[in-house]
Amino acid sequence: MLGLKVKEHIITEIKYSKYYGVSIDSTSDISHTAQLTVILRYVFSDGKVVERCVQFISIERHHGKYLIDVLTNFFQQSGIDLSWCRSQSYDNASNISGIYSGVQTRFKEIDKLPELIPCAAHSLNLVGSVAVESCTTAVNFFGVLQSIYNFFSASPQTRSILTESLKTKRIAYVVHSISKTRCSARSDSVTALFMNYSEIRQSLISVAERAGQPPSAVHEAKSLAKKT
Numbered sequence: 001m002l003g004l005k006v007k008e009h010i011i012t013e014i015k016y017s018k019y020y021g022v023s024i025d026s027t028s029d030i031s032h033t034a035q036l037t038v039i040l041r042y043v044f045s046d047g048k049v050v051e052r053c054v055q056f057i058s059i060e061r062h063h064g065k066y067l068i069d070v071l072t073n074f075f076q077q078s079g080i081d082l083s084w085c086r087s088q089s090y091d092n093a094s095n096i097s098g099i100y101s102g103v104q105t106r107f108k109e110i111d112k113l114p115e116l117i118p119c120a121a122h123s124l125n126l127v128g129s130v131a132v133e134s135c136t137t138a139v140n141f142f143g144v145l146q147s148i149y150n151f152f153s154a155s156p157q158t159r160s161i162l163t164e165s166l167k168t169k170r171i172a173y174v175v176h177s178i179s180k181t182r183c184s185a186r187s188d189s190v191t192a193l194f195m196n197y198s199e200i201r202q203s204l205i206s207v208a209e210r211a212g213q214p215p216s217a218v219h220e221a222k223s224l225a226k227k228t
Helices: 002-017 064-078 103-110 120-133 136-153 156-166 183-195 197-209 215-227
Strands: 020-028 034-043 049-058 085-089
Touching: 002 034, 002 049, 020 064, 034 064, 049 064, 064 103, 085 103, 120 136, 136 156, 136 183, 136 197, 136 215, 156 197, 183 197, 197 215
Parallel strands: 020 085
Antiparallel strands: 020 034, 034 049
């Protein structure tokens, strides 16, 4: 109920401000349900620029036509006039920013005024990712980090061995997966290895030496222990 009241207040502000910009992104919640995040940017009468997350909408697909239908349906239900939209800001994914069938192109078929402004943070992240990929040493290093995460996440047995080893730490940093779109995930992965290096390596050795482990797990544990 409180969330509905907040949403109504934001929509009232947008209607009063009249002109606005739209930004969307898709993400998954804790239940792995894909959701579309709708963010609107507008200006108060005193010149203050605000940006509000208005709603999370569950989605089933990521195609441009499907997403624009979901977005326009949201505007219609909220009573927000599409003709007052003046900007679009998305990431660089083809289904969003594509010039032929992306959301931004389909949006301009409805309203020609909103110009696309690519997300600066996403663009900078892509520059950093491509720069890292040009360095073989960095690629191998992050490949090992991802392999460590995959190994300990593959089965409850290997996970429990690592968890037991980390109990001796006052502050335990959990191993993280490498994300292609979030640089912070790479930082978290490096921090976890740096702070728990001895425990992670010992856990790999324990898996390799423990009786009853599948041969494939023993081989992978030995290989990762050598790489670390």
